[in-house]
Amino acid sequence: MSHPEIMRALSGLLLGMFAAILSSTIVTNALPRIIADLGGGQSAFTWVVTATLLAMTASMPLWGKLADLFDKKLLIQVALSIYVIGSMIAGLSQSPAMLITLRVVQGLGVGGLIGLSQIILAAMIPPRQRGRYSGYLGATFAAATVSGPLIGGVITDTSWLGWRWCFYIGVPFAVAALVVLHRTLKLPVTRRPGVRIDWTGAGLVSASVSLLLIWVTLAGDSYDWASWQSLAMVGGSVLLAALFVLVETRAAEPIIPLRLFRDRTISLTSAASLLIGVAMLAGTVFFAQFFQLARGESATMSGVMTIPMIAGMTLASTVSGRLITRTGRWKSWLLAGGVLLTGGCALLGVMRYDTPYWQIAVSMTLLGLGIGMTMQNMVLAAQNVVAPGDLGAASSMVAFFRTFGGAVGVAVLGALLANRVADYSSSGLAELGVAPEGGGQIPNMAALEEPVRTVVASAYGHGVADVFLTTAPIALGSLLLTVFIREIALRTHTGPGR
Structure with missing residues (x-):
């Protein structure tokens, strides 16, 4: 495909990717309000995020294998349709259980969109040129990540809209992606008669x-x-x-060809992506609680305050992608990203509710730079060593481990946060002679009076910091795994990897 043809088809992929990521990030700043309105607690807060990640993670290997066997264009259209249906009904949720169930449906579509976007990109473009276009995917990921919380905050704070529109607003992007991909995506149709899934x-x-x-x-x-x-x-x-x-x-025709793990690059990039996923999701999920509950910001300002992290992700993904295309070398970017990711998590691990914002912004920027340098480039390294027939399985495998790490990380770190907040709140209130309230509900900070409000804000600030402090050694583990990945210069063709 020529560059103009690639860009036209890529615009559809980017619209689909934007809708997918938007559905995950748009609710982060709205979740405290959503869970409070639906009568849920910290467990429901975590489950709304985990349910989508669970469905994404569980479905990715199947989407990847289907892409190796059937029409990739049809598959991504099916994924977009599932996403649209799940989003429309999710906006009608009347209880935490209903919302969580529909987030699973959304997750099935999102899993296909994220996995298939990378697979289709790899099918269109040789590895050497892929870094440049992968940078566009990374930039779109960052744009959706930053605009999601901002849009979600504005919608939540606008009385005549309300948080339900957080689920409706991604639908036009998904429908536009369906139309664009139908008209522009032209790939050879894989037909393998007699193959059983x-x-x-x-x-x-x-x-x-x-x-x-x-x-x-x-x-x-x-x-x-x-x-x-x-x-x-x-x-x-x-x-x-x-x-x-x-x-x-x-x-x-195995869903995950186990023979791929014989390749050291596949094994190490999958393991490193598992650990990177923990740090990546921690940054996008728990900052909402930090800024809204620990620092008393609105949902809109909470999104604005995460811009340094997103700016770092956008800059790192686009610059690294272009330079990797120019040189064919990628390992130095993975190593630098691992160092920045670990350092950012460690610095965020010592913040408190009253830490000056500029210090938090610097730490978030480092975290964003680290994520931007590692996330897409891990997939690129894995794609470079496999044959075209395994491209879907290998791509979805790395994405699977990254999403699985994020899902487990959000659940475990969410439980850690709830436990630490309860401990810090109880000890702080005990010093004031105030009995803590049970139930584990997300507090309405505006309804609390001083000095109780300061105690609760301090508990959330310290609790979120503990989450990042726990994440730092996990990020370090991903860096150590990256050290042992053998760098192979990116190929200039789409043929076999060896």
Whole structure:
């Protein structure tokens, strides 16, 4: 495809990607209001985010394998349609349970949009040129991430709109993507008669991942971490994973070809992406609670205050993509990104509710630069070493591990935040001689009087900082894994990786 043809088709992919990321980020600043209106608590707050991540994660391997077997254009149109249906109905939610269920439907569509966008991009463009266009995907990710909280904040703070429009506003972008892709995306249609989808493997990996994510979300709230429920759910997840491996070794067309893990680049980029996902999602999910509950900002200003992180992501993804295309070398960007990611998390780990904003902004910028240098380029490194027939599976595999890490991270870190906030609030209120209220509800800060309000704000500030302090060694782990990835210069063709 020529550059103009690529850009026309890419515009449709970018619209779909924007809608997908927007659906995740637009609710971050609105969630405190949404959960309060629907009568939920910290567990519901975490579940609204986790449900989408769970569906995204569980469905990615299947979308990737389907892309290797069938028409990629049709698949991304199906993913867009699922997203539109889920979004429209989610706006009608009347309870936390209904919203969480519909976020699962959204997640199924989003999983296809994110995974298929990278797969289609790789099918159109040779690896050497792919860095440049991957930078556009990264910039779109950053743009949706920054505009999502801002748009969500404005919608939530506008009385004649309300938070329900957070779910409706992405629909026009998705519909526009459907139209553009229908007219501009022209790829060879893969037809492999007689091929059977490994539905058993798809079901087993989905069940294993889902059971594990449900465990980490409920543990510490509905039951203790060390309990028979935990043992049963973890044991069940491990058993399902073992059965999945057994089925995949015998399947003619496995959902995740296990032979790909024999390649060191695939194994290390997947493991590093798992850890990067934790840091990436922590930054986009918990800042809303920090700025609104710890610093008393509106939903709109909460979005504005995260701009330094998003600016760092946009700059890093576009600049690194262009320079990687020019030189064919990518490992130095992954290493630099790992250092910045670790440093940003560590610095955010010492912030408090009254820390000067400029210090927080610098730390967020470092975090954004680190995410921008690593996120898309991990996928690029994996795509460079596989044959065209495995492109979908390899691309979705790295995205799967990144999303899985984020989903587990949000659930575990959300439980950690709830626990730390409860501890810090209880100790602070005890010093004032005030009995803490139970229930784990998201507080209405405007209704609290001093000095109770300061105690609660301090508890949330310290709790979110503990989340990032926990994330820092995880980010360091991704850096150490990156050190051992062997750099192979990007190919200038779309043929086999070896």
